[in-house]
Amino acid sequence: MTMPDGGGPGGTGPRPSALEFLGRLAGGLVHEIKNPLSTLRINLTLLKEDLADAHPQERALLKRIEVLEKEVTRLDSVLSDFLRYAGMRRLEKQECDLSALVAEMVEFLEPGFRRDGIELRAEVPPLPVDADAALLKRALLNLLLNAQQAIEGQGKIVVSGVREGDDAVLEVRDDGKGIPAEDLERVFDVYYSRSKAGSGLGLPTARRILEEHGGRLELRSREGEGTIVTLSLPLRREALP
Ligand SMILES: Nc1ncnc2c1ncn2[C@@H]1O[C@H](COP(=O)(O)OP(=O)(O)OP(=O)(O)O)[C@@H](O)[C@H]1O
Numbered sequence: 171m172t173m174p175d176g177g178g179p180g181g182t183g184p185r186p187s188a189l190e191f192l193g194r195l196a197g198g199l200v201h202e203i204k205n206p207l208s209t210l211r212i213n214l215t216l217l218k219e220d221l222a223d224a225h226p227q228e229r230a231l232l233k234r235i236e237v238l239e240k241e242v243t244r245l246d247s248v249l250s251d252f253l254r255y256a257g258m259r260r261l262e263k264q265e266c267d268l269s270a271l272v273a274e275m276v277e278f279l280e281p282g283f284r285r286d287g288i289e290l291r292a293e294v295p296p297l298p299v300d301a302d303a304a305l306l307k308r309a310l311l312n313l314l315l316n317a318q319q320a321i322e323g324q325g326k327i328v329v330s331g332v333r334e335g336d337d338a339v340l341e342v343r344d345d346g347k348g349i350p351a352e353d354l355e356r357v358f359d360v361y362y363s364r365s366k367a368g369s370g371l372g373l374p375t376a377r378r379i380l381e382e383h384g385g386r387l388e389l390r391s392r393e394g395e396g397t398i399v400t401l402s403l404p405l406r407r408e409a410l411p
């Protein structure tokens with residue numbers, strides 16, 4: 171197995187930490203599993219095509235093939251989710267403004283949310299930071315989707331922003347169903363999910379993205395009232411007074 175990035179023990183360049191090394195190793199392993207899985211999937215599809223004109227008795231086999239196909243798809247999506255979390259690429263920082271970044275996300279999601287009876291609004295002043303805009307958008311998207319999923323029927327999501335000392339602080343606030351106190355501790359656990367379709371990687375991924383930026387991500391919630399997620403990251407040096 172080749173090491174992604176060419177790192178690992180014996181590699182050149184700075185020595186990665188043990189954790190970093192394990193992360194890369196796992197990422198490589200996942201890729202190695204994904205390849206044969208796609209071969210499996212292609213062959214299952216071909217088998218299905220072969221059986222299409224078969225005798226009715228043989229066609230019963232189609233059901234078995236469909237079960238196999240479903241399981242292959244499930245395995246593949248477990249692996250993709252894992253890659254999204256563990257295989258995070260290195261930060262590509264650039265000057266960016268959180269207010270423009272939030273505005274872009276809101277513009278993208280607002281029409282769909284409105285159709286579902288959810289009001290989505292941004293109140294963010296200019297907040298210049300050095301950040302990997304694509305990763306920050308991914309973090310924000312995870313949070314906005316969580317907020318959307320927490321709202322049953324009509325509701326409201328507001329993204330606001332302030333300067334706090336040397337930090338830019340964003341708040342994503344929803345008036346959805348909230349999180350029971352006994353579950354609050356676990357929401358950042360990898361693979362912890364209370365939704366049927368969820369993979370349980372949204373919050374840990376978002377937190378990790380903020381931490382890689384030297385920032386933080388915290389969550390407060392009250393069952394039946396709503397949830398507030400706070401993201402903070404250092405303001406651009408030049409933007410400091
Ligand atoms: N804004 C929120 N309001 C209520 N519950 C929330 C909110 N955000 C997260 N949660 C709870 O925390 C759990 C974990 O969230 P997380 O985003 O990590 O995973 P997920 O949404 O279940 O799956 P996915 O990987 O698709 O994001 C959710 O299943 C949900 O129960």
Ligand SMILES: [Mg+2]
Nearest residue numbers: 312316372373
């Ligand atoms: Mg989520």
